[in-house]
Amino acid sequence: MDHDGAADPVKPTDVAGCVPCDMMHGRLSLPGGQIHGTPRWLVMHVLGTFGLGALAVVPRRHVVHVATLTGDEATELGGLLRDVAAVVTALTDPVQVYTCQWSHTGGEAAHIHFILQPIRRSDMERHPGRLGPVLQSAMFDEGNQPGLAAVEAFAERARAEFAQRAAR
Numbered sequence: 001m002d003h004d005g006a007a008d009p010v011k012p013t014d015v016a017g018c019v020p021c022d023m024m025h026g027r028l029s030l031p032g033g034q035i036h037g038t039p040r041w042l043v044m045h046v047l048g049t050f051g052l053g054a055l056a057v058v059p060r061r062h063v064v065h066v067a068t069l070t071g072d073e074a075t076e077l078g079g080l081l082r083d084v085a086a087v088v089t090a091l092t093d094p095v096q097v098y099t100c101q102w103s104h105t106g107g108e109a110a111h112i113h114f115i116l117q118p119i120r121r122s123d124m125e126r127h128p129g130r131l132g133p134v135l136q137s138a139m140f141d142e143g144n145q146p147g148l149a150a151v152e153a154f155a156e157r158a159r160a161e162f163a164q165r166a167a168r
Contacts, residue, residue, distance in 0.1 A: 032155030094118035
């Protein structure tokens, strides 16, 4: 049982055709592989143009609304977001780590995921006066998608950083 008394899913739900589900179940490639995980959450490098070092925190269960997280999923999420932000900070030396949740596909709610995106001074200099969602949008529009080799190398560094933090 979770903290709310509802049944805690023993086996994560899997929805074929959902990109995060397909990546977690091997139907689509997961660049960089699983970086870190908890019983209810997976950490992976973000696909697309959020820049090198942007990590996604994804529920292992197919969930489309934060309001439908189980108590146990919600309890794990807070500490995990903190830990992922610490790893992103340690590896990218950002001015800030933006933490946001985007989950729409074709105007419909989709598998939720939280993106932790390092914002470097150079990002701000390339887009003067733009901050927050406007900066993210400008960076996204740049189309600066990191290559597979860079994502895999960053994922290795992030796995090592998580392991080092766990050993403390």
